[in-house]
Amino acid sequence: MKITREEIDHLAQLSNFSLSDEEAKSLGVDLENIIKYISQLDELDVKGVEPTYQVFEMENVWRPDEIQPQEADREQLLALTKEQSDHQIKVPKVL
Amino acid sequence: MKVANKNTTAVSLVEEALKKAEKFADYHVFNFLDNKNALKKAAEIDKRIKKGDNVGRLAGVPFAIKDNFLAPEGSTTASARILEGFVSPITATVVKKLEAEGAILVGRTNLDAFAHGSSTENSYYGPTLNSADQTRVAGGSSGGSAVAVALDIVPFTTGTDTGGSIRQPAAFNGVYGMKPTYGAVSRYGIVAMASSTDSIGFFTRTPEDMDLLMSICASQDPYDMTTLPDFYNANADDSRHFATGWEQVSEEPREDGRDEACRESSSIRVGIIKDFDNGTVHPEIRQALKDKVEQLEKKGHEIVELNMPMLKYALAVYYIVVPAEIASNLSRHDGVRYGFRSDKVKDLDDVYANTRNEGFMAENKRRIMIGNFVLSSGFYDAYYLKAQKVRTLIIEEYAKAFEKCDFILTPVAPNPPFKLGEKTGDPVAMYLEDVMSTPINLAGLPALAVPAGITKDHLPLGLQLIGPRRSDAKIIEFAKELM
Numbered sequence: 001m002k003i004t005r006e007e008i009d010h011l012a013q014l015s016n017f018s019l020s021d022e023e024a025k026s027l028g029v030d031l032e033n034i035i036k037y038i039s040q041l042d043e044l045d046v047k048g049v050e051p052t053y054q055v056f057e058m059e060n061v062w063r064p065d066e067i068q069p070q071e072a073d074r075e076q077l078l079a080l081t082k083e084q085s086d087h088q089i090k091v092p093k094v095l
Numbered sequence: 096m097k098v099a100n101k102n103t104t105a106v107s108l109v110e111e112a113l114k115k116a117e118k119f120a121d122y123h124v125f126n127f128l129d130n131k132n133a134l135k136k137a138a139e140i141d142k143r144i145k146k147g148d149n150v151g152r153l154a155g156v157p158f159a160i161k162d163n164f165l166a167p168e169g170s171t172t173a174s175a176r177i178l179e180g181f182v183s184p185i186t187a188t189v190v191k192k193l194e195a196e197g198a199i200l201v202g203r204t205n206l207d208a209f210a211h212g213s214s215t216e217n218s219y220y221g222p223t224l225n226s227a228d229q230t231r232v233a234g235g236s237s238g239g240s241a242v243a244v245a246l247d248i249v250p251f252t253t254g255t256d257t258g259g260s261i262r263q264p265a266a267f268n269g270v271y272g273m274k275p276t277y278g279a280v281s282r283y284g285i286v287a288m289a290s291s292t293d294s295i296g297f298f299t300r301t302p303e304d305m306d307l308l309m310s311i312c313a314s315q316d317p318y319d320m321t322t323l324p325d326f327y328n329a330n331a332d333d334s335r336h337f338a339t340g341w342e343q344v345s346e347e348p349r350e351d352g353r354d355e356a357c358r359e360s361s362s363i364r365v366g367i368i369k370d371f372d373n374g375t376v377h378p379e380i381r382q383a384l385k386d387k388v389e390q391l392e393k394k395g396h397e398i399v400e401l402n403m404p405m406l407k408y409a410l411a412v413y414y415i416v417v418p419a420e421i422a423s424n425l426s427r428h429d430g431v432r433y434g435f436r437s438d439k440v441k442d443l444d445d446v447y448a449n450t451r452n453e454g455f456m457a458e459n460k461r462r463i464m465i466g467n468f469v470l471s472s473g474f475y476d477a478y479y480l481k482a483q484k485v486r487t488l489i490i491e492e493y494a495k496a497f498e499k500c501d502f503i504l505t506p507v508a509p510n511p512p513f514k515l516g517e518k519t520g521d522p523v524a525m526y527l528e529d530v531m532s533t534p535i536n537l538a539g540l541p542a543l544a545v546p547a548g549i550t551k552d553h554l555p556l557g558l559q560l561i562g563p564r565r566s567d568a569k570i571i572e573f574a575k576e577l578m
Contacts, residue, residue, distance in 0.1 A: 014467040033523050038411045041481050051483030055277050055539030062318040072184035079558040080433035094443045095349045
């Protein structure tokens with residue numbers, strides 16, 4: 001399968017990467033090789049087989065709907081950000 | 096392992112570890128060493144011992160964590176630039192459990208950024224060198240943790256194994272590396288990679304130490320809804336009896352009073368996969384497997400040949416399912432709430448795109464983009480859904496195999512430790528290193544990497560012992576038969 005430059009740009013956009021031209025080219029080559037490898041599943045017939053999304057044997061692990069104290073408080077978490085004001089995370093303008 | 100007591104102080108144990116860490120600094124084992132704090136904690140342990148307190152089963156034992164375990168000691172970087180400077184306000188459940196038994200955290204070990212890799216060369220801070228040959232890779236992604244134990248800097252370290260990241264570096268450095276049953280050990284407080292295959296485990300120099308760590312850390316955690324009720328300790332007595340069956344020849348009463356159980360058990364059936372011995376495995380690893388099989392036969396165990404044709408598809412399944420989960424899990428790293436943020440930001444979109452572009456390594460980007468590819472409309476059915484169906488076939492194949500045998504013994508990786516730089520230019524060649532370790536994660540099985548001698552060039556070799564789900568204790572016990 002050939003991966004076009006548009007497809008690389010689309011994947012970069014989905015992934016939120018501002019790739020340089022050079023990087024887009026080299027990632028394109030790598031992705032093509034990886035996709036070629038994983039495409040070997042084409043030779044298998046899986047009709048009637050159910051997918052397995054997780055290997056945990058339990059379903060619906062419940063706990064009481066109660067507020068529990070957390071290890072980290074609001075101020076500790078805010079302290080991790082680059083910029084904050086009025087107890088909120090500050091980011092550059094959106095538009 | 097040596098624990099602190101009336102004769103040996105915790106301070107002396109920690110001092111020794113820190114001295115060795117400095118001596119072996121050129122291997123680049125550690126991203127961070129917590130000298131001052133570790134010595135302070137050790138002094139407190141010594142004070143408690145002097146007072147006659149029961150300090151715990153790991154009293155004063157120095158240990159290191161893979162740098163994707165959250166704890167306030169040092170920055171949790173996952174060896175990625177995007178987490179640079181991130182100091183966690185919370186502590187991983189496993190770290191808490193180890194510290195509650197008196198263990199002392201001395202540092203954070205190097206890994207492939209976000210645990211993406213099989214050599215520790217994808218670290219933003221540079222590669223870790225193999226303990227036996229500095230021109231070769233440590234294996235990965237938990238390379239630093241494996242080398243720390245191999246060089247005897249600390250008696251044990253933690254690791255994460257999503258597709259072989261504990262077992263392969265353990266094999267590359269000649270130590271024990273345990274990937275427990277999925278859900279046996281809490282993932283709370285560990286930087287997520289692929290949630291359906293991430294497993295938390297350890298590196299040790301003996302099976303006995305591994306047993307101790309598993310009995311301390313395996314348990315259900317309210318903070319991780321995918322942890323199982325503790326089966327490791329609940330079945331401990333049964334499993335040890337089961338696994339000591341081969342000792343039945345001894346008529347002498349055993350010191351530990353287990354003789355009765357030994358006598359009533361029969362030999363163990365060990366499965367060998369025929370399809371894996373197909374020429375892609377390095378001859379010296381094939382020989383190591385043959386030697387261990389002979390050793391087991393001499394001890395009276397039964398060897399069973401298995402055909403497992405689905406396993407050859409496991410790596411392709413893995414490199415679809417895992418990147419999909421990575422793309423999802425790593426979308427949280429956006430430069431807004433913690434860690435690194437790019438300087439080149441005019442608006443919020445720049446914060447995301449430039450931070451992620453500068454903060455992730457090339458391998459992180461490859462996996463995120465492949466994940467978004469297999470999940471995107473038009474490709475979802477052909478790749479992601481199909482892979483999850485093949486995953487079912489792989490799980491069924493293991494279930495059938497375990498009807499015929501108690502354990503499966505295979506190589507961990509097809510090659511001995513390779514040269515630094517040998518595979519960095521070819522991602523698929525690097526992925527192929529995981530061909531024998533990834534199927535176990537897809538099925539959620541436990542596996543233990545055990546040392547299996549050295550090559551003629553003195554490079555460590557390892558094999559893995561794989562068991563059905565919840566057979567962790569039995570595997571560790573049976574590993575003694577391979578010594």
